[in-house]
Amino acid sequence: MTERRRQILLAAWDIAAESGLGAVTLHEVARRVGIRQPSLYAHVPSKAGLYDAMFAHAYGELLAEIDRLPPRGTAREQLVRLSRTILDYAVASPPRQQLLFQRTIPGFEPSAESYALAQRLIDRCVSLLSALGAGSPAHVDVYTAVVAGLGAQQIANEPGGDRWTRHLEPLLDLFLTGFHPVGEDRAD
Amino acid sequence: MTERRRQILLAAWDIAAESGLGAVTLHEVARRVGIRQPSLYAHVPSKAGLYDAMFAHAYGELLAEIDRLPPRGTAREQLVRLSRTILDYAVASPPRQQLLFQRTIPGFEPSAESYALAQRLIDRCVSLLSALGAGSPAHVDVYTAVVAGLGAQQIANEPGGDRWTRHLEPLLDLFLTGFHPVGEDRAD
DNA sequence: GTCTATACTAAGATAGAC
DNA sequence: GTCTATCTTAGTATAGAC
Numbered sequence: 001m002t003e004r005r006r007q008i009l010l011a012a013w014d015i016a017a018e019s020g021l022g023a024v025t026l027h028e029v030a031r032r033v034g035i036r037q038p039s040l041y042a043h044v045p046s047k048a049g050l051y052d053a054m055f056a057h058a059y060g061e062l063l064a065e066i067d068r069l070p071p072r073g074t075a076r077e078q079l080v081r082l083s084r085t086i087l088d089y090a091v092a093s094p095p096r097q098q099l100l101f102q103r104t105i106p107g108f109e110p111s112a113e114s115y116a117l118a119q120r121l122i123d124r125c126v127s128l129l130s131a132l133g134a135g136s137p138a139h140v141d142v143y144t145a146v147v148a149g150l151g152a153q154q155i156a157n158e159p160g161g162d163r164w165t166r167h168l169e170p171l172l173d174l175f176l177t178g179f180h181p182v183g184e185d186r187a188d
Numbered sequence: 189m190t191e192r193r194r195q196i197l198l199a200a201w202d203i204a205a206e207s208g209l210g211a212v213t214l215h216e217v218a219r220r221v222g223i224r225q226p227s228l229y230a231h232v233p234s235k236a237g238l239y240d241a242m243f244a245h246a247y248g249e250l251l252a253e254i255d256r257l258p259p260r261g262t263a264r265e266q267l268v269r270l271s272r273t274i275l276d277y278a279v280a281s282p283p284r285q286q287l288l289f290q291r292t293i294p295g296f297e298p299s300a301e302s303y304a305l306a307q308r309l310i311d312r313c314v315s316l317l318s319a320l321g322a323g324s325p326a327h328v329d330v331y332t333a334v335v336a337g338l339g340a341q342q343i344a345n346e347p348g349g350d351r352w353t354r355h356l357e358p359l360l361d362l363f364l365t366g367f368h369p370v371g372e373d374r375a376d
Numbered sequence: 377g378t379c380t381a382t383a384c385t386a387a388g389a390t391a392g393a394c
Numbered sequence: 395g396t397c398t399a400t401c402t403t404a405g406t407a408t409a410g411a412c
Contacts, residue, residue, distance in 0.1 A: 149337020
C-alpha cells in the first residue's frame with residue numbers, strides 16, 4: 001500500500017466518523033489529502049472501489065487486533081475475549097459498524113477478496129464455538145445475532161456509551177450454558 | 189389523511205421496497221403518483237417530512253396490528269406473541285426495518301409526534317416484561333437487543349427468510365428464564 | 377501522478393401562472 | 395392543487411495537458 005493510498009483511506013474514515021458514510025465524497029477526500037478530486041482516480045478505481053478499500057482496511061485492522069489477543073484460558077474465556085474485541089471495535093465507530101456489519105450502503109457489495117477477510121473473522125468465532133459444543137449452524141446464528149444486537153442497539157440509541165455492550169458477558173454466559181435450538185438433539 | 193397523501197406514502201414505500209430508502213426521491217414519488225415533482229410540496233413540507241410521514245405511517249400500522257392481537261394467555265405467552273409480531277413486521281421489509289429501528293438515514297430524526305408512536309410500542313413491551321419480573325432497565329435493554337439482533341442479522345444476511353427469526357421463541361424463553369444482569373439482586 | 381476543464385446526471389427546492 | 399420553468403447545489407467520472 002502506497003503512502004498516498006494510506007492517506008486516502010485515513011481521510012475517508014475521518015469523514016465517515018465525523019459526518020457519516022454518506023458524507024464520504026471524492027471531493028472531500030481529495031480536499032483533505034491535498035489533491036484535486038480527479039487525481040484520486042490514480043489511486044482508487046471508483047467510489048465503490050473506495051468503499052471496498054475501506055471495508056478491507058477495517059477488517060484487516062480488526063483481524064490484526066485479534067491476532068494479538070493472548071491465546072490463554074479456556075475456550076469459553078477466549079470466546080468472550082474475542083467477542084468483546086469484535087463488539088468494541090464495531091461500536092467504536094457507527095459508520096464502521098454500518099459498513100462492516102450491516103448492509104445499508106446502497107449499491108455496495110464487498111469484492112470477493114475483501115469478503116474473504118470477513119469470512120476469516122467468522123471462522124475464528126465458529127472454531128471456538130465448536131470447541132464449546134455450540135458449533136451448529138443454529139448456535140452460530142444465534143451467537144451472531146446476540147453480538148450484533150448489542151452493537152446495533154448501542155449505536156442506534158447511545159453511540160459512544162456502554163449501556164448495551166456491558167451485557168455481553170452475562171448474555172454470552174447464558175447463551176453458552178442454556179441455548180438449545182428447537183429440533184436439535186442434546187448431548188448432555 | 190387525504191387520498192393523495194395516502195397515494196404518496198404508498199408510492200414511497202413501494203420505491204423503498206424495490207430499491208431501498210435512498211432511492212425514494214421526490215421526482216420518483218411524483219412520477220408514480222402521476223403528478224409533477226413540485227406539486228408534492230402541497231402535501232409534504234420537504235423530503236425529511238416525507239420520511240417522517242413514512243415513519244409515523246409504519247408505526248401506526250404496526251400498533252394497529254398489535255391492538256388486534258388476542259389478549260389471551262399468560263404474560264409470557266403475550267410477550268412472545270407481541271415480540272413475534274414486531275419481529276415479523278420488521279423483517280418483512282428491509283427499508284422499514286432501517287427507517288423504524290435503525291438510525292442509518294443521514295439527517296433523519298423523527299418528529300416528537302412520530303416518536304411518541306415508537307414510544308407506545310416500547311411501553312407495550314415494558315409492561316409485559318415487568319409483569320414477568322424482567323422490567324429493569326437492564327432487562328429491557330437486553331430484550332430489545334435480542335429482538336433487534338435477530339432482525340438485523342435476518343435482513344443483512346437472508347432477507348425474506350427465517351434462518352434467524354425462527355430462534356425468537358427459544359431465545360426469549362432462555363432470556364426470561366435465566367438472564368440476570370450483573371449487579372442486580374435476584375428475588376428467587 | 378497531478379492538474380484544469382468539463383461533461384453528465386441528479387437531487388431538493390422556489391417563483392409565479394392557471 | 396397542479397403546472398412550467400428555473401435555481402442551486404452537488405456528486406461521479408472522463409479528456410487531455412504537463
